[in-house]
Amino acid sequence: MSAKPRSVASNAASETTMTKRTMVSDAIIRDIESGSLNDGDRLPSEGELAARHGVSVGTVQKALTQLAHSGLITREQGRGTFVSGTRVAPADVRYLRFTSADGQDLPCYVHARSVRRTRRTGPWSEFLGGKGFVRIERIINVGGRFDLYSEFWLREEDFAELGGLDRSALEKNLRELVGQRLALPTLRVDQCIRFGELPSAAAQQLTIAAGQAGLIKELRGYTLRDRPLYYQSVYAGPFKERLAIARENGQ
Known part of the structure; x- marks a missing residue:
């Protein structure tokens, strides 16, 4: 009989911590969006951030870890925490744009993870043809809401x-x-969207459990004479926000 109340209390505490962490993250993102913090600027210390937002240093550390994973900041041992996220214009993520419930474009921040050569086969090889490929991995943070x-x-x-x-x-x-x-030039893009189990690499990068289902979007770009040019796959884990996907013309 006593186990259930402890579980409820634990869940409530977890939700409170999540809310405080999100509050700190959102405040830092707002400072970046407004220009109060620019690329290369140093953030206040963890203690200063904790005092400013009325939270524990542990909560600040969790918020900074989340932002660092998204590529918005970098944490350098002995030096501090610095803004590093690259905010991109809507045209740079033309096929991955989201708007909030009130119709405002959500800013996107892109962080390059790696560039790898491979001879692995998959949907990309079936589409592009050939034997050798290069995979560019990136994390795109959408308005501080999700990656x-x-x-x-x-x-x-x-x-x-x-x-x-x-x-x-x-x-x-x-x-x-x-x-x-x-x-x-990219003259045509075919887009497919589905819900399914995320590949292990995507789950790892999104810091969600292996085997979890999520959003999967595939884009196939064609150039002159309908030649296959690039293949792109985009993955997202679960998120609660109700967002609109903006079309290329902004509608």
């Missing part, structure tokens, strides 16, 4: 033609980059 994990695939030879890519290039519009450097 998307993106895998952007190109043929190895096409990626080589792009030349050296620094982090800032990887955190912008990859379709535009390919179009400019290779003179291969």
Whole structure:
């Protein structure tokens, strides 16, 4: 009989901690959006943030860990915490735009995770053809509400033609980059969306349990003469917000 009340109390405490952590995260994101904090700026210490928001240092640490995972900040041992998230214009995430319940575009922050060459096969190889591929992994934080994990695939030879890519290039519009450097514009994009079990890599990047179901979006980009140009898969775990997906024309 006593186990149930303890469980309810534990759940209530967990929800309170989550609310406080979200409050701290949202406050930092608002400062970034308003320009009070810019790329490279140092955040106040954990103790200062705890005092400012009336929460424990542990809650601040959890909020900073969440923001660091999304790529909005970096935490450097002995130096502090710095703003590092790259906010992108709506055009840079044209096919991944969300609006809030009141119709406002939610800002997106892109953080490049890795660039890997592989000969693995899958939906990308079936679409692109060829034997070697490059996978660009990115985390896209949507308005501080939730994260998307993106895998952007190109043929190895096409990626080589792009030349050296620094982090800032990887955190912008990859379709535009390919179009400019290779003179291969994206003329058509087929989009599919489904709900299913997330791959282990996506679950790990989104910090959710392995085998959990989530949102899966697949995009296939075509260029001149209907040639397959890129393959992109985007994953999201569960989230509670009621959001609208903005179409390319903003409606």
